[in-house]
Amino acid sequence: MAADTHIAAVLTEVGRPLELVHRPTPRPGANEVLIAVKAVAFNPLDYVQRDRGFNVARFPAVVGSDIAGIIIARGSALPDDAAPPVGARVCAKAPTFATKAAPDYGGLQEIALVPAANVMLLPDDMPFESGASLPMAVVTTWSGWYTIGMPRETKFMPEDKMGMLVWGGASSIGSAAVQISAALGFVVYAVASEKHSEYVKQLGAHKVFDYKCDGAADAIVKAAKDDGVWLNTGFDAVGATADCLQVLREFVDANGVPTRLAEAVPMFGNAPQADGVIVKFIVSPLDDAERAEFTRFVFAWLATAIDEGRFVPSPPVRIMEGGLASADKAMDILRAGVSGTKLVIEV
Template sequence: MSTTHQTVILSHKGEPLTITTRPTPKPGPNELLIEVHTLAINPVDHFQRDYGVFIKDYPAILGSDVAGIIIETGSSTRSTLKIGTRVTALASTFFTPGNDYGAFQKRVLVKEDFVSVLPNSFSFVEGACFPLAVMTSWNGWIWAGLEPMSTIGSGTSTTTTTSTNEGVFVWGASSSVGTLAVQAAKLMGFKVYATASQQHHEYILGLGATRVFDYQNANVLDQIVSTARSDGVSIRIGYLATGDQQLAVNTLDALRGTDNAKLAIAPIVDSELKVPDGVESAFVSPPQDPDELRERSRSIFVNWLENKLAAKELVSSPHAKVIQDGLESVNGALDELKAGVSCLKIVVEL
């Protein structure tokens, strides 16, 4: 195996990424070295490139989502992770600082708790669509009071609702995070009331939503509330993946009746957001304590995602647009995402 590999680096804020070669690192005891076959682009990536968001030092390697094959294992990784295993992984410097860990490179180090085995029934393109969206959606649901696994390490026990009329609300359901939030809530047994552009309604219904509403409709708040009441569905938990934060808060406020409600918000919370009494909102984020973060990531990636992929209970979402020009195409992919996409995940093949 070569001792070096290609990567794209950000030398300074606001500059294009440039291709370079860097030494290939060795995995630590609980780490894996992955040969990246595909990487996916997320909105945070272009914010990092253009505005330096979440970057402490330059040069920096960006990116979070990869799928590929394990080419080297640490001394203490779990037995299911062997050389040659196909995996999907969250390869981000958000949680593990240092350029050995950023996704935009041909070989990347990943902590084992951020890795899920990728069955042969999923392509590498499909696999790259999962990691950050799964982590972000579950951080929101957990903050709101839901848990991916009721017993850490059990691999089988998933929290579900016992009520046939209990629902959740997902605003911006056609986004990458929104589609995974819909699927996770559906798998827990909730009725999912979602918003998306009209052209994506059938797709979101196919992912498990009970009702989908056009957020561009001037009467969307009244439509959601009246439909939920007509259906006899109680909604006290919401997730905003993207879109109008104030309208989402107002909608959940109208839905909650006399109960308290929680709205998890994936983007940075609008500083002018007015949250009424009875509704709590928060930016979704993982635990800051290292031990809690390990427990959280293992719960999500090992106990939930890995099991759901093996059982074929999840689909890769949203639709993938594949770019086959390797690392040279990452800048263009970031520009395309920045210009705006709808119900689309941009995936680069290496």
């Protein structure tokens, strides 16, 4: 049984540090599960919600999307095969964005509510800390494909020579985009720090370019054309929109068919644009039923890919000491910039 109350890291107003408070523990709705959170991984959305109030409807709020833990209660309407049983080790995408940071659903607390569709059983040998790094990155990547209209059944053969640009290939979301793109048969041209080049290649990138080098965009264009690869799709994990556009605009075909860029970082103000390139900020389906079906598909794909060895948690996790009390510190470090690591706390 769940406790009557639990500790949560609560956002009381925009731009303020989180406060540790006791919150009443909710009961799961008909199609929800209640999770005792054991690990939380951090994403840029977390500090954007904290610092800007992005997609936060009201206060107090609880942010945090990537969690892993143990199911402690299930909704009354869930059939046995709709979600793992009570006691199962799972990872989950807490619906912080979809619920506009409604406090029962945020990940930064000891116990969180999650729609059953957002839950995946963890392999027995996968630590909670690694499992927590999976949901947001994988769902965001597939949401990128959804946003720019790429079909789920997309699959290319080597002779098709269809290219994918991934800028920020050593980041959590970027490394997921590299792995998923490679699994779908794209020839992946990734951009990352030189020190992470070999790691990103191990994840499936065909070639990796150092983002610190002047002329990286031109080098990517040349490499793809030399390889005979049509590089007409991109995924920007780090907000390098202008650089991605410099590459993709070179692959608009003679008939004016546009290239497409999925942008993972919220675009504020006058975002860069380029003729012939469609840029869209990544969103998930807005309809509740469609979103649940979409998320079930993503986690089914992920479970199979992990089982077949086509996907691994990435990048390596860095555990921040202090549990929930260190959440602000973790977000501040992430905002300042991390490379090739995923910040995680144990709860």
